[in-house]
Amino acid sequence: xxxxxxxxxxxxVGGGATAAILGKELAEEGYSVVALERxxxxxxxxxxxxxxxxxxxxxxxRHGLMQDPSVQTxxxxxxxxxxxxxxxxxxxFLPGTGxxxxxxxxxxxxxxxxxxxxxxxxWVEERYGKDFLPADLTIQDWGITYEELxxxxxxxxxxxxxxGIAGNLNGKIQEGGNPxxxxxxxxxxxxxxxxxxxxxxxxxxxxxxxxxxxxVPSSNVTRHYTNPYGAKFQPCMYCGFCETYGCEHFAKxxxxxxxxxxxxxxxxxxxxxxxxxxRVEWDRGSKRATGVTYIDAxxxxxxxxxxxxxxxxxxxxxxxxxxxxxIGAPYDPVxxxxxxxxxxxxxxxxxxxxxxxxxxxxxxxxxxxALGTAIDDFNTGSFDHSELGFIGGAYIAAYTTTGRPIHxxxxxxxxxRWGVAWKKAVQRHYNSTATLTVHGSSMPHRGNYIGxxxxxxxxxxxxxxxxxxxxxHNDRLMSRYVTSRAWEIARxxxxxxxxxxxxxxxxxxxPYQTTHNTGGAIxxxxxxxxxxxxxxxxWDLHNLWVMGSSVFPQNAGYNPTDTVGALAYWAVEHMINDxxxxxxxxxxx
Amino acid sequence: MEKLSRRSLFKAAGAAGAVAAVPERLITPAAAQTEPVxxxxxxxxxxxxxxxxxxxxxxxxxxxxxxxxRFVEAAVDRLIPPDxxxxxxxxxxxxxxxxxxxxxxxxxxxxxxxxxxxxxxxSQQGYQLxxxxxxxxxxxxxxxxxxxxxxEGGGTEFWDLPVADQITILEMLESGEVPLPSMPSSxxxxxxxxxxxxxxxxxxxxxxxxxxxxxxxxxxxGAYAQYVDLVTEYNQPYERPPMSMAQSxxxxxxxxxx
Numbered sequence: 062x063x064x065x066x067x068x069x070x071x072x073x074v075g076g077g078a079t080a081a082i083l084g085k086e087l088a089e090e091g092y093s094v095v096a097l098e099r100x101x102x103x104x105x106x107x108x109x110x111x112x113x114x115x116x117x118x119x120x121x122x123r124h125g126l127m128q129d130p131s132v133q134t135x136x137x138x139x140x141x142x143x144x145x146x147x148x149x150x151x152x153x154f155l156p157g158t159g160x161x162x163x164x165x166x167x168x169x170x171x172x173x174x175x176x177x178x179x180x181x182x183x184w185v186e187e188r189y190g191k192d193f194l195p196a197d198l199t200i201q202d203w204g205i206t207y208e209e210l211x212x213x214x215x216x217x218x219x220x221x222x223x224x225g226i227a228g229n230l231n232g233k234i235q236e237g238g239n240p241x242x243x244x245x246x247x248x249x250x251x252x253x254x255x256x257x258x259x260x261x262x263x264x265x266x267x268x269x270x271x272x273x274x275x276x277v278p279s280s281n282v283t284r285h286y287t288n289p290y291g292a293k294f295q296p297c298m299y300c301g302f303c304e305t306y307g308c309e310h311f312a313k314x315x316x317x318x319x320x321x322x323x324x325x326x327x328x329x330x331x332x333x334x335x336x337x338x339x340r341v342e343w344d345r346g347s348k349r350a351t352g353v354t355y356i357d358a359x360x361x362x363x364x365x366x367x368x369x370x371x372x373x374x375x376x377x378x379x380x381x382x383x384x385x386x387x388i389g390a391p392y393d394p395v396x397x398x399x400x401x402x403x404x405x406x407x408x409x410x411x412x413x414x415x416x417x418x419x420x421x422x423x424x425x426x427x428x429x430x431a432l433g434t435a436i437d438d439f440n441t442g443s444f445d446h447s448e449l450g451f452i453g454g455a456y457i458a459a460y461t462t463t464g465r466p467i468h469x470x471x472x473x474x475x476x477x478r479w480g481v482a483w484k485k486a487v488q489r490h491y492n493s494t495a496t497l498t499v500h501g502s503s504m505p506h507r508g509n510y511i512g513x514x515x516x517x518x519x520x521x522x523x524x525x526x527x528x529x530x531x532x533x534h535n536d537r538l539m540s541r542y543v544t545s546r547a548w549e550i551a552r553x554x555x556x557x558x559x560x561x562x563x564x565x566x567x568x569x570x571x572p573y574q575t576t577h578n579t580g581g582a583i584x585x586x587x588x589x590x591x592x593x594x595x596x597x598x599x600w601d602l603h604n605l606w607v608m609g610s611s612v613f614p615q616n617a618g619y620n621p622t623d624t625v626g627a628l629a630y631w632a633v634e635h636m637i638n639d640x641x642x643x644x645x646x647x648x649x650x
Numbered sequence: 651m652e653k654l655s656r657r658s659l660f661k662a663a664g665a666a667g668a669v670a671a672v673p674e675r676l677i678t679p680a681a682a683q684t685e686p687v688x689x690x691x692x693x694x695x696x697x698x699x700x701x702x703x704x705x706x707x708x709x710x711x712x713x714x715x716x717x718x719x720r721f722v723e724a725a726v727d728r729l730i731p732p733d734x735x736x737x738x739x740x741x742x743x744x745x746x747x748x749x750x751x752x753x754x755x756x757x758x759x760x761x762x763x764x765x766x767x768x769x770x771x772x773s774q775q776g777y778q779l780x781x782x783x784x785x786x787x788x789x790x791x792x793x794x795x796x797x798x799x800x801x802e803g804g805g806t807e808f809w810d811l812p813v814a815d816q817i818t819i820l821e822m823l824e825s826g827e828v829p830l831p832s833m834p835s836s837x838x839x840x841x842x843x844x845x846x847x848x849x850x851x852x853x854x855x856x857x858x859x860x861x862x863x864x865x866x867x868x869x870x871x872g873a874y875a876q877y878v879d880l881v882t883e884y885n886q887p888y889e890r891p892p893m894s895m896a897q898s899x900x901x902x903x904x905x906x907x908x
Binding site: 111112113115116117118122123124129130131134137138139143144146147148149150151152255256257258261296297298299300301302421422424426427428432461464465466467470478479480481483484485487488491492516517518566567568569570571 | 728729730731733736738756759760761762763764765767769771772773774775776777778817820824843846847848851852853856864865867868869870871872873874875876877878880881882884885886887888893895897
């Protein structure tokens with residue numbers, strides 16, 4: 062018999078970025094909120110301090126801040142019909158565990174999605190025709206427009222102290238910014254990061270080719286800054302330990318720095334740690350969530366009653382929770398019916414390396430997570446696809462994020478993998494290699510989805526989630542096209558050799574690519590093809606809301622965090638202003 | 651090719667040792683790239699008896715048996731060998747690093763999902779053997795030694811083979827063509843290679859990368875890190891000696907200077 066806790070107004074599953082946002086805003090309105098975080102407390106001091114945070118083995122290789130697969134993992138297969146097997150070690154992506162979630166170990170690259178992204182189905186059909194895409198490419202409109210979301214992007218960027226140059230201010234294109242971005246209502250709250258040497262070489266080459274280089278928008282804050290909550294940031298020191306690390310300097314926008322302290326200062330908010338949520342409980346008659354059941358730090362099963370439940374866990378985990386709770390119709394890839402688990406997408410990554418002469422010193426260790434120079438000339442809304450046969454696109458960036466050598470010791474194609482020749486090549490090229498990232502969109506495909514595994518279970522005996530995913534043909538064409546442009550840029554950068562990392566194999570769960578898993582509990586306008594409405598409210602249980610990138614109908618050629626944060630502020634505003642005083646479906650069906 | 655014993659390694663270090671008398675500030679990657687510079691003073695001392703490759707180590711092995719340690723020492727020094735400028739993996743302490751990793755949480759498979767049923771699956775599905783890393787080494791080394799002993803003209807242990815033969819065997823393991831009963835030989839090889847690179851480049855606090863030798867080789871400054879004033883000084887050599895986490899934490903707060 063489960064222990065029954067005192068009822069609260071709102072139970073949040075997770076203690077990361079979106080839970081911090083909802084917790085802060087709802088507690089301030091007087092609602093009692095408990096956030097159930099499976100991990101422990103982590104604070105900038107003492108947990109992220111130098112020199113012990115600068116430990117590549119512990120944090121990048123052994124994943125010290127990440128989810129523990131021995132407690133819970135997913136199973137994976139490329140295609141329907143194949144046997145799914147457990148992801149036994151982390152690899153392709155790195156969900157977080159503990160207060161702050163994955164926004165502790167992010168890089169701070171803070172991109173808005175283009176306006177076209179939010180109305181992708183309508184935009185493609187209008188621009189390229191209804192027959193442009195194969196039927197199995199299940200792209201959708203989001204049910205929200207860029208214009209609706211813009212104020213929330215702006216607010217989240219102020220919360221994060223985002224640093225950059227506006228490229229489009231109220232429709233006017235600005236020198237030095239990204240001319241392909243949607244109109245911004247205000248400039249970035251902080252000036253851009255400095256430009257590293259690799260970025261400088263990239264900017265020269267891309268300018269010469271007629272493209273439009275600009276500094277990557279960064280939530281590694283560039284000066285002393287106080288956000289709207291009163292959080293005090295300090296300037297980034299360019300230490301090169303950002304992604305997979307916590308920031309010691311109060312410079313990277315983590316929930317610990319930017320949001321969480323202001324939720325925790327309110328007595329209406331409780332961050333309940335080591336609380337592992339198993340499922341959402343719901344009433345079949347009234348079709349309302351009644352609370353959540355979790356395992357506490359002592360291993361006891363606990364029921365937390367709540368008037369409203371919001372899923373704020375990592376992308377696919379939200380979906381697995383819904384499936385394990387029996388909420389909504391599970392997606393069936395054979396019939397194409399059902400919604401929960403549908404449109405699982407990822408990110409289509411490729412790149413190129415430019416190997417310079419040995420006297421060129423790029424000093425890759427003088428880095429920051431979002432230190433980079435990019436072009437956006439080949440993202441979804443930036444160029445004409447009509448003769449190309451695919452949709453989507455990618456930004457191309459020269460990042461200088463890390464010189465950490467276990468993972469970064471580039472050598473040209475054809476170099477031996479070990480032995481004297483390898484060792485000499487590592488020495489020769491370590492400081493003289495620039496890396497280009499092609500950060501591509503990911504389109505949903507009928508066969509890519511999240512289900513439940515029938516064989517493997519987590520540490521609590523619940524079925525593991527099962528991911529079926531491979532790169533759709535559309536995304537391979539897109540990647541080939543944009544990576545070819547990156548190759549041309551690499552050639553124009555003046556090195557001695559170039560290696561291109563093409564997307565030319567099946568998706569693999571092994572090598573790290575990005576932690577940009579998206580979809581599975583998608584937002585939309587139609588309850589038969591989406592899980593939540595435009596306010597992120599479940600179509601099935603109106604007092605269940607879903608946050609995070611699990612609601613993206615497809616993924617754009619950008620990092621997701623800015624859109625995740627903006628959508629959380631958009632949703633919580635409607636939760637407070639329109640829903641909680643009069644709970645009901647906000648979009649009639 | 652003659653067997654490259656620990657003793658001959660010391661000879662190699664000794665031969666270059668004359669240059670090791672240069673002031674430490676010159677032992678930087680910048681200097682190393684313009685002229686051959688010996689590795690800094692060996693952390694393991696000299697004058698050791700020949701024959702026992704473990705004799706020079708001041709540290710005990712926590713996981714490996716003596717024969718396993720011999721196998722790993724020979725293998726990692728083929729993967730990252732000494733050359734005319736820089737010592738190799740054994741000098742750097744990579745065997746000790748791997749031993750300590752296998753004796754600890756990594757070795758027992760902490761943070762690994764180790765529930766069955768077991769199926770090898772496809773390469774895209776990643777590691778699917780029932781072994782923890784420690785079990786993988788123990789089983790894999792034993793099976794490789796058995797395979798070697800059963801070959802025509804076999805009977806010589808891996809670590810006693812000529813260097814060229816050791817390299818050939820590692821290449822066979824890498825390609826998966828060594829028939830081991832319990833695992834694809836390529837899985838054993840890839841684990842060994844990954845752990846060797848980890849030990850070579852990880853902070854010396856973990857037992858490998860002694861004297862920050864790999865960091866000196868490539869010019870990585872290590873745990874020390876604030877470059878806000880230097881990041882825009884393009885194409886400039888950075889010659890500050892590297893720093894380990896194990897060095898005084900107080901010195902990490904100093905501002906970067908060249």
